[in-house]
Amino acid sequence: NAGVTQTPKFQVLKTGQSMTLQCAQDMNHNSMYWYRQDPGMGLRLIYYSASEGTTDKGEVPNGYNVSRLNKREFSLRLESAAPSQTSVYFCASSGVFVRAELFFGEGSRLTVL
Amino acid sequence: KQEVTQIPAALSVPEGENLVLNCSFTDSAIYNLQWFRQDPGKGLTSLLLIQSSQREQTSGRLNASLDKSSGRSTLYIAASQPGDSATYLCATNGGSQGNLIFGKGTKLSVKP
Numbered sequence: 001n002a003g004v005t006q007t008p009k010f011q012v013l014k015t016g017q018s019m020t021l022q023c024a025q026d027m028n029h030n031s032m033y034w035y036r037q038d039p040g041m042g043l044r045l046i047y048y049s050a051s052e053g054t055t056d057k058g059e060v061p062n063g064y065n066v067s068r069l070n071k072r073e074f075s076l077r078l079e080s081a082a083p084s085q086t087s088v089y090f091c092a093s094s095g096v097f098v099r100a101e102l103f104f105g106e107g108s109r110l111t112v113l
Numbered sequence: 114k115q116e117v118t119q120i121p122a123a124l125s126v127p128e129g130e131n132l133v134l135n136c137s138f139t140d141s142a143i144y145n146l147q148w149f150r151q152d153p154g155k156g157l158t159s160l161l162l163i164q165s166s167q168r169e170q171t172s173g174r175l176n177a178s179l180d181k182s183s184g185r186s187t188l189y190i191a192a193s194q195p196g197d198s199a200t201y202l203c204a205t206n207g208g209s210q211g212n213l214i215f216g217k218g219t220k221l222s223v224k225p
Contacts, residue, residue, distance in 0.1 A: 105156050
């Protein structure tokens, strides 16, 4: 079972470049999330999609955009990468927003030089 | 604003010991509390989810309890093994916030 799949797993960018992190889930979940994990800061929510067709800002949305392409896919875009966006990014999904078990992808490690 | 705290940040125990990991939260208006495990360089794996109406959940050697009134949850690991070495995180929703708030985790090391 694939669960939650993220691509790419590793990426190095230069300041000002753009990129999109892709996430897909095969569990027919309604809700999807993007988190970033930084040493000493823990996991912080960037954006979420409670259901297909909706997206909302989380705790740290500045510098990011998201698209809920369909029920399976939720992408995160960095329009102009900054060194402060160097982090490990996790996509997650759940059957129901907040009230159900959360399943995570393996993470995408992004370095911005 | 919901805050989730996990103490200690790190814990080292000998193999075979029973141990307890702690999680505290400031807002008791929660839907549920979840415990996760994270291995180095990996994503988070869900261990247990306790609904707000429940007091505890068990899975194998793991038992998680929830006391909403005191804002506390504990994860009990029985007969610890070196394979249990990982970082354990708890998470719950904020009262007026819909999203999950995570603690910073307890890094567990079980020595053979």
